[in-house]
Amino acid sequence: MLLQKLLEGIPYKMLQGTDQAEIKMPVYDSRKVQPGDLFVCITGFQTDGHRYIPMALEKGAAALLVEHAVEDVPENITVIQTENNRQALAALSANFYDHPTEKIRVTGVTGTNGKTTITYLVRSVLERVGRKTGVIGTIENRIGDKVIPTERTTPESLELQALMEQMRQEDVTDVIMEVSSHSLDLHRVDGIAYDVAVFTNLTQDHLDYHKTMENYKIAKSMLFERSKKSVINIDDAAGDFMVEKSAGEVLTYAIDKAADLKAEDISITAEGTAFTVVYEGKRYGVKLHTPGRFSVYNGLGAIGACLCLGVEMEDILAGLAENPGVAGRFQTVRSKKGCQAVVDYAHTPDGLENVLKTAKEFTKGKLIAVFGCGGDRDKTKRPIMGRIGGQYADYCIITSDNPRTEDPEQILREVEAGTKETGCAYEKQVDRRKAIVRAVELAQAGDVILIAGKGHETYQIFPDKTIHFDDVEEVRNAFGDDCL
Ligand SMILES: CC(=O)N[C@H]1[C@@H](OP(=O)(O)OP(=O)(O)OC[C@H]2O[C@@H](n3ccc(=O)[nH]c3=O)[C@H](O)[C@@H]2O)O[C@H](CO)[C@@H](O)[C@@H]1O[C@H](C)C(=O)N[C@@H](C)C(=O)N[C@H](CCC(=O)O)C(=O)O
Ligand SMILES: Nc1ncnc2c1ncn2[C@@H]1O[C@H](COP(=O)(O)OP(=O)(O)OP(=O)(O)O)[C@@H](O)[C@H]1O
Ligand SMILES: N[C@H](CCC[C@H](N)C(=O)O)C(=O)O
Ligand SMILES: [Mg+2]
Secondary structure, eight states: OBHHHHTTTOOOEEEESOTTOBOSOEESOGGGOOTTOEEEOOBOSSOBGGGGHHHHHHTTOSEEEESSOOSSOOTTSEEEEOSOHHHHHHHHHHHHTTOGGGSSEEEEEESSSSHHHHHHHHHHHHHHTTOOEEEESSSOEEETTEEEOOSSSSOOHHHHHHHHHHHHHTTOOEEEEEOOHHHHHTTTTTTOOEEEEEEOOOOSOOHHHHSSHHHHHHHHHHHHHTEEEEEEETTSTTHHHHHHHOOSEEEEEESSSOOSEEEEEEEEOSSOEEEEEEETTEEEEEEESSOSHHHHHHHHHHHHHHHHTTOOHHHHHHHHHHOOOOTTSSEEEEBTTSOEEEEEOOOSHHHHHHHHHHHHHHOSSOEEEEEOOOTTSOTTHHHHHHHHHHHHOSEEEEOOSOOTTSOHHHHHHHHHHHHHHHTOEEEEOSOHHHHHHHHHHHOOTTOEEEEESOTTOOEEEOSSOEEEOOHHHHHHHHHGGGBO
8 A cells, every 4th residue: 555545644744755655564563574564663661662673674664654753764764753653553554454444333342340241242132133243352352253362352453453354354244342441542443433332330440551540531431532322321420421521422321320221120130130121211121141230230231232223122132131141251150069159250349349249149158259360450459359358258268360470479468458457267379270179178058159350261371471271160170070
């Protein structure tokens, strides 16, 4: 593609060469450059892309996109400057793939918790009415039934646009994607045209990155400034702010406040949730296979999105009832001895509180919580989660999540500080496998073991290695012959 065409709509300054150069691909990682590519230099948190210009040139880059003047670049190489290369990367990636999201319907889901769950609820409904869906999120990316592994919740703009174009080529009509606050702040989704945006909730997480809840809220709100329609949980304290920021039509949902979609007559059992949704003066019965008040919110968010996508209420209700639940979200494993384990992805204070409260409602005996916190992530949530564990569980086993580059024992101590304050009985076991085995040893008939934090994950990340690790597999093994 002609460089000038690639840069259409982006304010830029020519430092040397010509924008009439032919470009094969835009690339933002020097290690991936091939002859004829445009190397986009990103000033990162860990390193600076400009440092890798020699490597990019050695690999045959035809042009460079920089944020400041650079020296010693051969005359035959075109050098162009923009003010913000992450922003430029998003815009030029959309140009490169010819704006695929203008040709498909895109629903974005943002909020601290519930994004993955809502994307799968919406998918169930849309597949039921015969639409081919694409899903982009934490667990995997999906085109129809084809699964594409992913490393992050929301990919970088270049990969995101490529995926959208692949989805368009494979006749996807509707994409449902999770939009992380990082991706909004780092411009990964700048080139996406959203038809519908859903807000789930805003509670503490990612303060390592955003520093304050205000910044975190502002990052989330960016999605609503650019979507044609918004579906917003107005029971949440940040709901009104998201409504204010919405550029398009707004549909609100709530359990407590008055809203366009309101849940009433909620009934929660260990197997799932039933409630009535009131919409335009009519009442409809909703059934979901996940328990908990938080599931009602996820159901309402999904109903709102599907209404905005033009699906009839009858089909929405049938689609939701068909959804079996999402892997690693309140996933239960039972033993013949009458005790039950729940594997859940709760990795924030609010998520942990919600699942513990829900699990407690069905616990006839003791509630044993096995949990920890990830390394290289918001440290301030550790004692809070430790405290929440102690408040709701009868016994806590504090263990490792993904330590990443941190000392696992130190993370455990930071979680423990919160648990200690509550007076709840607890122990620490740094080895997650042993922690799960220990919980199973302690559990008796009527007890519930909540294993939180890793949900669907099939790995555990240590400073020096990543190993295979799957909570569901571990608890099944620990139950052994008693596993149902
Ligand atoms: C905090 C964050 O989001 N960081 C992202 C950011 O990294 P960075 O700015 O630190 O990049 P860097 O390592 O300094 O590199 C700067 C530039 O030099 C380039 N480089 C580097 C080395 C080299 O040899 N050659 C080269 O060209 C890099 O490709 C990059 O363009 O830009 C990178 C390129 O897109 C991302 O990979 C990286 O995500 C990291 C891996 C990450 O862990 N992100 C997490 C926190 C994240 O995004 N999580 C969210 C939300 C999770 C949720 O709640 O669901 C998600 O959407 O997944
Ligand atoms: N609406 C909700 N409110 C509060 N907690 C929730 C809600 N929905 C799910 N949870 C809790 O949060 C966990 C993660 O849910 P889910 O994966 O749907 O969230 P997410 O927003 O995609 O998370 P991530 O930021 O990691 O992508 C669940 O396992 C559950 O414990
Ligand atoms: N998307 C979230 C997931 C956290 C999951 C938890 N298992 C951890 O590793 O902290 C994050 O990257 O912060
Ligand atoms: Mg998710």
